[in-house]
Amino acid sequence: MKCTRCRKTAHVSLPSHHSGFCADCYPLFFTKQVETAIRREKMFTHEDRILVALSGGKDSLALMLELKLQGYDVTGLHIDLGIPNSSEKARRKVEDFCTLHGLPLRVFEMAAWGLPIPDVKKYVKRPVCAVCGKMKRHHFNRIAVEEGFDVLATGHNLDDEVARLFANTLRWDTAYLSDQGPVLPASEGFVRKVKPLFRLSEYETANYAFLKGIEIHSDPCPYAGGASFTGHKELWGELEHRSPGQKLQFYQAFLKNGKPAFARQEKETGAVLAPCTECGSPTSAEICSVCRIRAAVAESRAQEG
């Protein structure tokens, strides 16, 4: 196969785009996809201050580098989860990456805040991945709002988005279906959230990270029973293999036809939010679930002595 752009030997084959690229031209394809995502979905401009959530994995670091190369005003945010033998490695990759590329970075430590994730695992009965995800989203949003960023960007790729959409669709969960998408507009207490990699598959992002020589944190989290939605991702791998382009079609048709129907319905039945009396974050209860979990863990710890 020859490179679609320069006719040299292709190194990356992309059946869903009816094309293939050599190592030199591939990053240009990647850049174009990110540009298209930002432009079509009106994600942000070069005037906006963008906070990028950095886990240390391929997606978040690829996103950060690409946005920097496109000249955007980006600041990294890493949350140190405090998980032994894991979090320090992830943090080191993020710090080294930002130092190498001269990028500003904030690090938020769950332990310093009083709730390292091992304590969640020990004291909270709910699945640790769900609670950890909730904590991270809470702090991403809180820090973006407090520090006056215009937008929070995350490295979710097409496979993440399709697997999540599929899970929501299997349950026909209209609340989730009404606001899943590459852009979640700002609202009272919430910063705008964007996913500039939503047009790119995991494979496409991994290729970019590899070709750009990004050192990534690729160890699985020791607490995860497997990556989220693994089964759904396998199934979608099969669908995409049978019908290249199916993932992006499914996701884009959802955005065009599905989401508006659910959004209209939810508008009439959605919950009313008010600031949490503890931390000020928007919540449908008096005290938000993040503050309630932190308090419950503190109490469990105190009872233990």
Place this chain on the structure above:
Amino acid sequence: MKCTRCRKTAHVSLPSHHSGFCADCYPLFFTKQVETAIRREKMFTHEDRILVALSGGKDSLALMLELKLQGYDVTGLHIDLGIPNSSEKARRKVEDFCTLHGLPLRVFEMAAWGLPIPDVKKYVKRPVCAVCGKMKRHHFNRIAVEEGFDVLATGHNLDDEVARLFANTLRWDTAYLSDQGPVLPASEGFVRKVKPLFRLSEYETANYAFLKGIEIHSDPCPYAGGASFTGHKELWGELEHRSPGQKLQFYQAFLKNGKPAFARQEKETGAVLAPCTECGSPTSAEICSVCRIRAAVAESRAQEG
């Protein structure tokens, strides 16, 4: 495994129902599922005259027998497609079945009407299965309306419905999503349509047909490139295997949460129907597509000499 009902050795295992049944008790499970479908979805009563579409396959014959055993007023309708070496066999199975069980039967011949399906294959450029399906639905509805039936029942099972719903969802086809379901209410020119087997899988219906000793027509149609939605059915087999009950959950959650959102949206944008000037069937054009296809084929035949 023991029979959930009588504790004898079970012959049919049903993980999605956390149960299993012996050959004697299994039909009682089947009956209950059909009763539940009819009652919960308010499909019809013992006062209604029901026209049952009979292809000769396991689903339609199982449905016909079960409705008769439940005491409903059923009449069969078979469409003889006029396909050599196939249609006569299917028709014979249907006729023998109705004779054996003392059931009234109408047979409609596509050849006598002027459009045997081989002519569709020969003269119409569109996929023959799509046109054949359209023709059958047209005549099912027309005959039900003309002969004053209250309802048309078809043998679609849960696998058919889930595969179709999945195909519609992959495209987020809101027009189809707004009216897919086990009951399509009557409207101007359209009889009410119901699918009393929608809670039962292909496997469950096949077991019933086998245990009841129904002689079925099981040859694949010589014109079909494979059963419809084969790929989707395999995929859903995998999902159901991983998570028994997933198919019925997906379908029922759609009916409860998904469909209303699409129906509300479509209400504002749906097409206006008027009687076809040729045959009187409701259509959004002046002449319905069935009449147009018949005329086009007649013209092609005439040109050939």
